[in-house]
Amino acid sequence: xxxxxETGGAPHFPPHSxxxxxxxxxxxxxxxxxxxxxxxxxxxxxxxxxxxxAFALGFEALTLKIRKKPVRLFLGDFSAVLTAVLFALCxxxxxxxxxxxxxxxxxxxxxxxxxxxxGYNMFNPAMVGYVVVLISFPQAMTAxxxxxxxxxxxLGLLDTMVTIFTGNPPSPLSWDxxxxxxxxxxxxxGIASGQMISxxxxxxxxxxxxxxxxxxxxxxxxxxxxxxxxxxxINWHVPAAMIGSVLILGxxxxxxxxxxxxAPLQHVFSGALIVGAFFIATDPVSGCTSNRGRLVFGAxxxxxxxxxxxxxxxxxxxxxxxxxxxxxxxxxxRYTRPRIFGQ
Numbered sequence: 493x494x495x496x497x498e499t500g501g502a503p504h505f506p507p508h509s510x511x512x513x514x515x516x517x518x519x520x521x522x523x524x525x526x527x528x529x530x531x532x533x534x535x536x537x538x539x540x541x542x543x544x545x546a547f548a549l550g551f552e553a554l555t556l557k558i559r560k561k562p563v564r565l566f567l568g569d570f571s572a573v574l575t576a577v578l579f580a581l582c583x584x585x586x587x588x589x590x591x592x593x594x595x596x597x598x599x600x601x602x603x604x605x606x607x608x609x610x611g612y613n614m615f616n617p618a619m620v621g622y623v624v625v626l627i628s629f630p631q632a633m634t635a636x637x638x639x640x641x642x643x644x645x646x647l648g649l650l651d652t653m654v655t656i657f658t659g660n661p662p663s664p665l666s667w668d669x670x671x672x673x674x675x676x677x678x679x680x681x682g683i684a685s686g687q688m689i690s691x692x693x694x695x696x697x698x699x700x701x702x703x704x705x706x707x708x709x710x711x712x713x714x715x716x717x718x719x720x721x722x723x724x725x726i727n728w729h730v731p732a733a734m735i736g737s738v739l740i741l742g743x744x745x746x747x748x749x750x751x752x753x754x755a756p757l758q759h760v761f762s763g764a765l766i767v768g769a770f771f772i773a774t775d776p777v778s779g780c781t782s783n784r785g786r787l788v789f790g791a792x793x794x795x796x797x798x799x800x801x802x803x804x805x806x807x808x809x810x811x812x813x814x815x816x817x818x819x820x821x822x823x824x825x826r827y828t829r830p831r832i833f834g835q
Contacts, residue, residue, distance in 0.1 A: 509725075511610070515570035517725050518771065519577060521716030525767070528712045529581070532639050532705030535649045536585025539656055543589055544576035547596035555605040571610050575599050578618035578772060582764060582811065583625070584636045586652065586671075588659045591632055595621035615818045616778045619811045626811070638672040639705035642696045645670050675703030675762045676807035679754060688751045702761025710766040717770025729783050731769040733790030734797075738765060741798055753802075763808035765797065772810070778818045785821070785828035792817045792824075 529537045552572040556563045579595050599621030607613045626633045640646050645665055647655065655661045661670055673681065675697050682692030699707045720726045742756030759765060764772075773779065773793050780789040793813045800809025 511569040511571065514725055515574045517723060518574055518720065519570065521720050521725075522577060522581070522713075522771065524716060525709050525712040526577075526581070528705075528709045529585075532641075532709065533585050533637050534640060534647060534652060536637065536647075536652045536656065537580065539649075539653060540580040540583055540585060540587060540592060541577060543592040543656075544580040544596055545573055547593050548572040548576035548579075548600055551596055551600040555601055559605065559609070561609070566610070569610065572600055575604070575618045575621075578767075579621050581767065582618070582622045584633060584671075586635055586637065586647075586655050586661075587632055589657050591625050591629060594628070595625045597621075598624040611777055613777055615815055616772060616775050619772060619814050623811050623815060626806070634673075634677070635667060635671045636674050637670065638697060642704065643670070672697060674807060675706060675758075676801065679758075680801075680807050683752055689754050690751075699761075701755075701757040706763075707761040710761045713766040713770060717766070720770065720774075726770065726774040727783070727786060729786035730774045730779065730790035730793075733787045734769040734773055734794040735760060735765070737791040737794030738798060741795065745798075745802075759798065759801070763801075764810040765794075768793065768797075768810040768814060773814055773817070778821065780821050780824050780828070782825060782828045782830055784830075785824045788824050788828060789817050789821060792820065 599617040603617040603620035742759045745753040796813035797809045
């Protein structure tokens, strides 16, 4: 006696993730780190997020209209929103409003749509926007806040908005009174002035492993990255290669000369290494496609980051490292393609 079972209609394949679904999950994974950023450094990050998202959507809609593309369809894929969020997380909380304007102009119009739009961009748009404003407006991009726990003068939401939209802190405060060098910049300045790492780390801006507050934000980035790995939104190859290369080379340099090279965990928990490993270098469009290529790509980003931090002109080199490896991604893919079955 035969039996039949009810089944759904063909084809029997699992549903594919939409672009909007993937982008939203990445944004959700960033939410804990955003909350931690606001907790340790005040509400400026929230204002920067709103500004960057507003400018990104505006430039996206304008460019789509000029290109005669369906505006509502492409605005709904949240790719511009994710670009804006990643950009805002990289700029100082009190950066003037026009930093977000110029950053999103280059990220959305130049790096994304002039290359053909989503899926055709050679470079990571958020990092293009960040590097452009970093090089063009270095003074505005170095006005970082100390953690609230050690800040002598902290700004509330209203004072934060006044500072962002006027370009000056409210009287009688000055920039020198409310800003401070980042942990990586403090190390760099200390080494340049002849200090040992142990002496430079006496600054209250440092925590247990990295920067005070920054190490906790890095932990939340890592937790969000693990969630993306579990959801299979990203692959493990790039984060593992990027963090692993920094740990291996950083440990070797530290053991060889601990007086002038920070401990490897200092590199990991300071700057943009963790957010870069899980959220920026894993961009499937501007990165590599093969698994071996992703390993090479991630290792390259990690190595270049260490080189820039040690000998380059900027305290943190993640953004520059990502863009340099974006240029190398097509060549890496060419030489790391999987062997065709039967050959």
